[in-house]
Amino acid sequence: xxxxxxxxxxxxxxxxxxxxxxxxxxxxxxxxxxxxxxxxxxxxxxxxxxxxxxxxxxxxxxxxxxxxxxxxxxxxxxxxxxxxxxxxxxxxxxxxxxxxxxxxxxxxxxxxxxxxxxxxxxxxxxxxxxxxxxxxxxxxxxxxxxxxxxxxxxxxxxxxxxxxxxxxxxxxxxxxxxxxxxxxxxxxxxxxxxxxxxxxxxxxxxxxxxxxxxxxxxxxxxxxxxxxxxxxxxxxxxxxxxxxxxxxxxxxxxxxxxxxxxxxxxxxxxxxxxxxxxxxxxxxxxxxxxxxxxxxxxxxxx
Amino acid sequence: xxxxxxxxxxxxxxxxxxxxxxxxxxxxxxxxxxxxxxxxxxxxxxxxxxxxxxxxxxxxxxxxxxxxxxxxxxxxxxxxxxxxxxxxxxxxxxxxxxxxxxxxxxxxxxxxxxxxxxxxxxxxxxxxxxxxxxxxxxxxxxxxxxxxxxxxxxxxxxxxxxxxxxxxxxxxxxxxxxxxxxxxxxxxxxxxxxxxxxxxxxxxxxxxxxxxxxxxxxxxxxxxxxxxxxxxxxxxxxxxxxxxxxxxxxxxxxxxxxxxxxxxxxxxxxxxxxxxxxxxxxxxxxxxxxxxxxxxxxxxxxxxxxxxxxxxxxxxxxxxxxxxxxxxxxxxxxxxxxxxxxxxxxxxxxxxxxxxxxxxxxxxxxxxxxxxxxxxxxxxxxxxxxxxxxxxxxxxxxxxxxxx
Numbered sequence: 001x002x003x004x005x006x007x008x009x010x011x012x013x014x015x016x017x018x019x020x021x022x023x024x025x026x027x028x029x030x031x032x033x034x035x036x037x038x039x040x041x042x043x044x045x046x047x048x049x050x051x052x053x054x055x056x057x058x059x060x061x062x063x064x065x066x067x068x069x070x071x072x073x074x075x076x077x078x079x080x081x082x083x084x085x086x087x088x089x090x091x092x093x094x095x096x097x098x099x100x101x102x103x104x105x106x107x108x109x110x111x112x113x114x115x116x117x118x119x120x121x122x123x124x125x126x127x128x129x130x131x132x133x134x135x136x137x138x139x140x141x142x143x144x145x146x147x148x149x150x151x152x153x154x155x156x157x158x159x160x161x162x163x164x165x166x167x168x169x170x171x172x173x174x175x176x177x178x179x180x181x182x183x184x185x186x187x188x189x190x191x192x193x194x195x196x197x198x199x200x201x202x203x204x205x206x207x208x209x210x211x212x213x214x215x216x217x218x219x220x221x222x223x224x225x226x227x228x229x230x231x232x233x234x235x236x237x238x239x240x241x242x243x244x245x246x247x248x249x250x251x252x253x254x255x256x257x258x259x260x261x262x263x264x265x266x267x268x269x270x271x272x273x274x275x276x277x278x279x280x281x282x283x284x285x286x287x288x289x290x291x292x293x294x295x296x297x298x299x300x301x302x
Numbered sequence: 303x304x305x306x307x308x309x310x311x312x313x314x315x316x317x318x319x320x321x322x323x324x325x326x327x328x329x330x331x332x333x334x335x336x337x338x339x340x341x342x343x344x345x346x347x348x349x350x351x352x353x354x355x356x357x358x359x360x361x362x363x364x365x366x367x368x369x370x371x372x373x374x375x376x377x378x379x380x381x382x383x384x385x386x387x388x389x390x391x392x393x394x395x396x397x398x399x400x401x402x403x404x405x406x407x408x409x410x411x412x413x414x415x416x417x418x419x420x421x422x423x424x425x426x427x428x429x430x431x432x433x434x435x436x437x438x439x440x441x442x443x444x445x446x447x448x449x450x451x452x453x454x455x456x457x458x459x460x461x462x463x464x465x466x467x468x469x470x471x472x473x474x475x476x477x478x479x480x481x482x483x484x485x486x487x488x489x490x491x492x493x494x495x496x497x498x499x500x501x502x503x504x505x506x507x508x509x510x511x512x513x514x515x516x517x518x519x520x521x522x523x524x525x526x527x528x529x530x531x532x533x534x535x536x537x538x539x540x541x542x543x544x545x546x547x548x549x550x551x552x553x554x555x556x557x558x559x560x561x562x563x564x565x566x567x568x569x570x571x572x573x574x575x576x577x578x579x580x581x582x583x584x585x586x587x588x589x590x591x592x593x594x595x596x597x598x599x600x601x602x603x604x605x606x607x608x609x610x611x612x613x614x615x616x617x618x619x620x621x622x623x624x625x626x627x628x629x630x631x632x633x634x635x636x637x638x639x640x641x642x643x644x645x646x647x648x649x650x651x652x653x654x655x656x657x658x659x660x661x662x663x664x665x666x667x668x669x670x671x672x673x674x675x676x677x678x679x680x681x682x683x684x685x686x687x688x689x690x691x692x693x694x695x696x697x698x699x700x701x702x703x704x705x706x
Contacts, residue, residue: 005534009527016524116345124349126550128580135560144526144558217523218550220350226523262527266518267490 008141009262010255015144017254018151019209022158023227024234024246026205032178032241033198035096036086036103041206041231042224043114044074048207049214049223050118053127063131063215064153070211071204078203081110082196090195111225118221128218150212157208158247161201165243174198178241233277239287248289335384336373336642339410341400342417346392347521350546352417354574355440358614359626360385360414363634365613373634376641386410394424401425405432411642412633419443419493426454435648437633439626443496446668453648455668457625457632457660459675461500464591467675468567469504471689472539475700476510481564484510485537487528487552489545490517497543497569513537522548526555533561546571549590550580557584557705564701565589573620573678573685585680587702592621593678593687597695600661602631620678620685628658 027041051070055061061069085106089099136145165171176184177194185191209227217223234253238245253273260272280288340360342352364383367373372380386408390397397416404410405428413429415422415438422438423445429436430453437455444461446454459467475481484505488494494517505512513535516528525548532540540563542552549571556566571577572590581588596607606627610618618624633647635656640646655664655672664672677689679698686696 002534005530008530008534012526012530119345119349124344124353126350126547126576126580128550128554130581133554133558135558142560144555146558216554218547218554220547222346222349226521258524258527261524262531265516266487266522266525266528269522269524270519 006259006262009258011143012147013255013258014251015147015151015254016258017251018154019212019250020230020234020254021247021250022154022205022212023209024231024238024250025158025161025243026202026209027228027231028235028238028241028243028246029174029205030199030202031235032243033174034086034090034103034195035099036090036199037100037107038110038199038202039104039107039228040110040114040224041202042226042228043111043118044078044203044206044224045210045213045227046118046219046221046224047114048074048210049219050122050127051207052211052214053129053219056129056131063211064149067153067157067208067211070207074207075200075204078200079196081203082199085110086195086199087192091192115221115224122221124220126218126220128214131215146215150215153212154209157205161205162243170194170197230273233273236277237280237287238289242287242289245287245289249287252288335382336375336412337384337386337408337410338412338414339386339404339408340414340416341388341390341397343392343421344389347545347547348392348418348421351440351570354546354576354619355622356417356626358610358616358618359623359630362610362613363627363630366609367634374638376637376639378641390416390421394421397421398424398428401428405429405434412637412644414630415439415441420491422454423492426451430454433644433648435644435651437629437651439629440622442493444500445496451668455651455665455670457629457663457670457673458622459673460669461496463675465497465500465504465675467677467689468501468541468591469508471677471698472505472510472565473508474689475539475565475698476508479564479700481538482509482511483535483537484512484539484541485532485535485563486512486515486541486543487525488515488517488543489520489522489548491520493545493570494543501541501543510539518548520545522551524555525552526559529555529561530559533559538563539565540567541565542568544569544571546574549577553577553581553584553588560705562704566702567677570622572680573622575617575619578680578683578685583706586682586706587679587699589677589679589688589698589702590621590685591678593676593685594624594660595620595685595687595695597684598661598687598693600659601657603659606659624660628656628660628663631658632656632663
C-alpha cells in the first residue's frame with residue numbers, strides 16, 4: 001500500500017466532495033424548509049453548466065465570473081417555478097405525506113421537461129472547454145488546478161450562504177421557519193415569500209455547482225440525475241434539513257468514494273455510495289452529524 | 303427556424319402529391335417509397351455516439367439517394383426512400399420492442415441497425431428470426447460468431463483483429479523504445495469486456511508487464527483516482543478501451559494530474575473531430591481505435607468526406623462514420639443487383655466483394671474479413687492511420703508529445 005498515493009487519492013476525493021456538499025446544501029435547504037424534494041435539482045445544475053459553457057465559449061467570460069450570471073439567472077427561474085408550480089400546492093392545507101408525494105411528482109415532471117428541453121436546444125453532443133486544466137505542483141504533490149479552484153469557489157459560496165442565513169433578517173426568517181414553522185408564522189414571517197426565496201436559492205446554488213462542474217467534466221443534457229442522487233445520499237448522511245450536516249456529508253462522501261474506488265474498482269463507485277447510505281440508514285437514521293438525533297421531520301437549523 | 307422547416311416539408315409533400323397525381327393508379331401502387339426502419343439513441347448515454355457516427359450518415363445517404371430519384375431496385379426502377387425512425391432512449395429493451403414493431407406492425411422493407419455493440423447484439427436475434435439483413439457499423443464483439451445469426455453482418459474489424467493490431471503495434475514500440483509497463487482501463491459493458499478479454503492474453507504473450515487492469519461502469523463520472531494509481535505505477539503504455547464520454551474524461555483527467563505515458567490510447571470517440579477540437583494541441587499524438595481519413599486511397603472517400611461536411615457542417619468521425627456510410631453503399635448495391643427480396647440480399651452479401659469508401663469489404667460468415675484491425679493517431683489535426691504498415695497514412699509518433 002502506497003500511503004502517499006492514498007493521501008493523493010483522498011485529497012482528490014475531498015476536492016470533489018466540496019462540490020457534492022454545495023449541490024446537496026441547495027437541495028437540503030428546500031427540503032428542510034418546504035418539505036419539497038426537488039428531483040429536478042440536477043437539471044438546474046445542468047442548465048447552470050450550459051450557461052457557463054456558452055458564456056465562456058461564445059463571449060469569453062471567465063467561468064468563475066460567470067457564476068455571477070448563472071446563479072442569479074437560475075435563482076429567478078427558480079422563483080418563477082415556485083410561483084407557477086409549488087405555491088398553490090403549498091398553500092393548500094394538507095398532510096405532509098400528501099405534500100411530499102405531490103411535490104415529488106411535480107419535480108419529476110420538471111426533470112423530464114428540462115432534460116428534453118435541453119436536448120432539443122443543445123442536442124446530445126458532448127460539450128466541454130479547457131479552463132485551468134493543468135497540474136498544480138505544491139510541495140512535491142500534484143493537484144488538478146481546476147478542481148482546486150472549483151473547491152475554493154464552492155467554499156466561498158457556502159460561506160456566503162452561511163453568513164446570509166446567520167446574519168440577515170431574511171436568513172433568520174428562513175431558519176426560524178425551519179425550526180418552528182408555526183412560531184415563525186406567528187412572529188410575522190411571510191411564508192410564501194420565504195418559500196419563494198428558499199426555492200430560488202436552492203435553484204441558484206444548483207446552477208452555481210453546475211457552472212463549477214462544467215470546468216471539470218463534459219456536459220450533456222443527462223448529467224443532472226446522477227448528481228441529484230449523490231445529493232440525496234449526502235443529505236441522508238448529514239441529516240435531512242441540516243445544512244451543516246450536508247457540508248460534512250459531502251466532503252465525507254467524496255473521500256469515501258475516491259478511496260473506496262482506488263482500493264477496489266471504479267465499477268463499485270455506486271455500490272460504495274449506496275453502501276454508505278444503507279449503513280447510515282441502519283445505524284444512524286437521523287444522519288451522521290445530527291448531534292441531537294432528531295427525527296427527520298423535526299429538522300434543525302444550520 | 304420552425305416555419306422554414308415546415309415550409310420545406312410542405313413543399314416536399316406537395317411536390318410528391320403532384321408527382322403522384324400525374325400517374326396511372328397501377329403505377330402509383332408500385333411507386334410507393336421504400337420504407338426503411340431503424341432506431342437510434344437520441345437520448346441517454348448512447349446518444350453522443352449515435353448522433354456522431356450513424357444519424358448523420360443515414361441522413362446523408364437518404365438525401366443523396368433521393369436526389370438521384372430514389373433507390374435503384376433490380377427490375378423495379380427507382381423508388382424514393384422513406385425512413386421510419388424511433389428513439390430507443392439508449393434502452394436495450396426499448397430497442398428490441400421497436401424492432402419487433404417495425405417488422406410486424408410498420409412492415410418496413412428494410413432495416414438499418416441501432417448504435418453500439420450491446421444494442422446490435424440485442425436486436426440481431428429478432429431481425430434474423432424475421433429474415434431482415436442488418437449490417438452493423440458500430441459492432442465489435444467476438445460472440446457474434448457463436449450466436450449463429452445468419453442475417454447479421456459486422457463491417458468493423460472485430461475485437462480480435464483490432465486488439466491484434468494494437469498488440470502488434472505495441473510490440474513494435476517495445477522493440478524500438480524499450481517501453482514495457484502497460485495500464486488498461488475498460489468500460490464494463492460488452493464492448494470493453496470483450497476487447498479487454500482479447501487484449502490481455504496478447505499483452506502477456508508479448509512479454510509486457512501489465513501493471514493494472516481496471517473496469518468502470520458506463521456513465522462513469524470520475525477516473526482520476528484510477529489514473530493517479532497508473533501514474534504512480536509508472537505506466538508507459540496507457541490503453542483505454544473506452545466509450546466517448548469516458549474517452550474525453552480519461553484524457554482531461556490525465557492532463558490535469560500530469561499523467562504522461564509514452565503511448566496514450568483510447569477507443570471509441572478518439573477519432574471524433576470533437577476530440578481534436580476539444581483538446582487542440584493536446585490531442586497531438588493521442589492514439590485511438592480506427593482509423594479512416596479522407597486521404598485513404600479508396601474510391602469515393604474524399605467525395606464522401608466533402609458531402610458530409612457540406613450537409614452537416616461538421617466532419618465525419620475518423621473511424622466508424624465511414625464504415626456506417628460504407629454499409630449503406632453495400633445495401634444500396636445489393637438492392638440494385640437483386641431487388642428487395644431479403645433472402646436474395648443475404649445471398650448477395652454472402653458472396654460479393656464490395657467496393658466502398660473504406661476499401662474492399664468481404665463478409666465471411668457475417669464478419670468483414672477484408673478490413674484489418676488498425677491504430678490511428680492524431681497528428682497535426684488529422685487522424686492518421688499508423689498501423690498496420692500496409693494501410694498507414696503516416697508514421698507513428700512515439701513517445702507522444704507531452705500534454706500542452
